[in-house]
Amino acid sequence: MTARKIRVLIAKPGLDGHDRGAKVVARALRDAGMEVIYTGLRQTPEMIVEAALQEDVDVVGLSILSGAHGDLVPRVLHLLREKGLEKVSVFVGGIIPEADIPGLQAAGVAGVFGPGTPTTDVAAAIRRTQGEGDAG
Amino acid sequence: MATLIERVAAGDRRALAVLISRLEREDPEALEILSQLHRRTGRAMVVGITGAPGTGKSTLTAALGALLRKGAAGRDPQRVGILAVDPTSPFTGGAILGDRIRMRDLAGDEGVFIRSMASRGALGGLSRATDSAVRALDAAGFDAILVETVGVGQAETDISRQAQTVVVVVTPGLGDDIQALKAGILEIADILVINKADLPGADSAAGSLRAMLDLGGGAENDWRPPILKTVGTTGEGVERLAQEVFRHREHLLRSGEGERRERERAQADLERRLSGRLLARWRAAAGRDVAEMARKVVARECSPEEAVEKLLG
Numbered sequence: 001m002t003a004r005k006i007r008v009l010i011a012k013p014g015l016d017g018h019d020r021g022a023k024v025v026a027r028a029l030r031d032a033g034m035e036v037i038y039t040g041l042r043q044t045p046e047m048i049v050e051a052a053l054q055e056d057v058d059v060v061g062l063s064i065l066s067g068a069h070g071d072l073v074p075r076v077l078h079l080l081r082e083k084g085l086e087k088v089s090v091f092v093g094g095i096i097p098e099a100d101i102p103g104l105q106a107a108g109v110a111g112v113f114g115p116g117t118p119t120t121d122v123a124a125a126i127r128r129t130q131g132e133g134d135a136g
Numbered sequence: 137m138a139t140l141i142e143r144v145a146a147g148d149r150r151a152l153a154v155l156i157s158r159l160e161r162e163d164p165e166a167l168e169i170l171s172q173l174h175r176r177t178g179r180a181m182v183v184g185i186t187g188a189p190g191t192g193k194s195t196l197t198a199a200l201g202a203l204l205r206k207g208a209a210g211r212d213p214q215r216v217g218i219l220a221v222d223p224t225s226p227f228t229g230g231a232i233l234g235d236r237i238r239m240r241d242l243a244g245d246e247g248v249f250i251r252s253m254a255s256r257g258a259l260g261g262l263s264r265a266t267d268s269a270v271r272a273l274d275a276a277g278f279d280a281i282l283v284e285t286v287g288v289g290q291a292e293t294d295i296s297r298q299a300q301t302v303v304v305v306v307t308p309g310l311g312d313d314i315q316a317l318k319a320g321i322l323e324i325a326d327i328l329v330i331n332k333a334d335l336p337g338a339d340s341a342a343g344s345l346r347a348m349l350d351l352g353g354g355a356e357n358d359w360r361p362p363i364l365k366t367v368g369t370t371g372e373g374v375e376r377l378a379q380e381v382f383r384h385r386e387h388l389l390r391s392g393e394g395e396r397r398e399r400e401r402a403q404a405d406l407e408r409r410l411s412g413r414l415l416a417r418w419r420a421a422a423g424r425d426v427a428e429m430a431r432k433v434v435a436r437e438c439s440p441e442e443a444v445e446k447l448l449g
């Protein structure tokens with residue numbers, strides 16, 4: 001039996017067309033030894049959750065710069081639960097006002113990363129949700 | 137375990153996804169499940185799509201998948217499974233799997249299942265678990281399984297052992313570079329596709345490929361790979377590709393070539409499994425120190441040939 005690989009889906013829901021941040025994170029997580037499924041721009045919550053199901057990922061990372069996180073994130077969380085994927089950890093990155101973070105966390109988001117977060121922090125946070133230490 | 141078998145056989149997508157992950161890490165229970173599912177496999181049409189990086193394999197795979205799903209070449213709509221393999225970084229063990237970007241038009245269709253796989257160190261253009269994943273999709277009732285390889289050069293020909301029909305994708309402008317392909321992946325092509333055929337040079341690429349096939353002269357089992365032109369982004373030529381895929385499938389059935397290939401493949405697979413098991417059994421029984429012998433070979437105290445004789449003696 002070979003070692004388990006952490007599989008992460010990086011998705012950009014909604015209409016904003018800037019995926020530089022998402023790509024930087026995807027690359028950093030690859031460099032941290034994870035398998036990153038990158039789905040590209042303008043994904044609906046339905047598409048994201050269906051991809052998470054088919055790819056059997058451990059983590060979904062949502063990159064949102066449009067300000068629509070208040071609608072998109074709860075919808076993704078709801079659909080994940082509906083499909084029996086409640087064990088999947090959801091992280092949100094992008095432009096999220098400080099005041100909105102507690103609400104997202106209460107809804108079940110495992111972490112929120114604003115601009116300038118060191119990518120090593122993102123990888124470490126993901127590892128912690130997967131029951132792995134920061135090492136490696 | 138019984139429930140996972142039943143759920144996969146019933147086409148449950150979540151069960152299938154979980155089974156593939158467990159097969160990727162060679163979980164013994166998952167391998168046992170696959171073994172139990174074997175009798176339900178053998179129905180699917182398995183098509184490999186391979187070619188150099190940047191030739192548009194993902195877009196073409198998505199376009200072909202969408203067409204088969206709708207019902208192409210006068211056939212019933214097919215349930216379509218897609219396995220897309222991308223390379224694992226040899227330095228970090230991580231991978232970016234980006235093939236879904238080109239497959240977004242297939243989203244939201246229950247009759248399509250797309251799975252990205254990292255090569256995880258395998259060098260032949262696939263991953264070690266690709267074969268198992270094909271069998272899992274087959275058992276789950278997918279009619280057509282499209283396997284897109286890593287972007288390959290000349291030597292990554294594992295797909296020819298996994299797929300019934302191999303589509304090799306090239307692009308115009310390769311010019312003399314096609315020469316370099318002749319001893320490599322061109323030889324495994326059942327169908328040759330010049331994708332991005334709206335770019336200049338498509339006709340001369342077709343000419344080079346035709347000349348290459350003439351040189352090959354093979355025409356064994358009277359199948360000459362057709363040379364097709366497609367534009368994956370617009371779907372141009374993809375209907376013809378679907379027709380040729382079905383025509384090749386019929387050829388395999390009619391000529392007996394399909395059965396011959398499958399038996400050959402099964403035998404190679406059995407021998408590979410046997411050699412693994414026999415080695416493990418020999419190790420356990422003989423208690424010989426292969427590592428120590430390797431040291432002697434490196435220290436030039438004996439040759440590898442002598443070492444094997446000593447180990448078996």
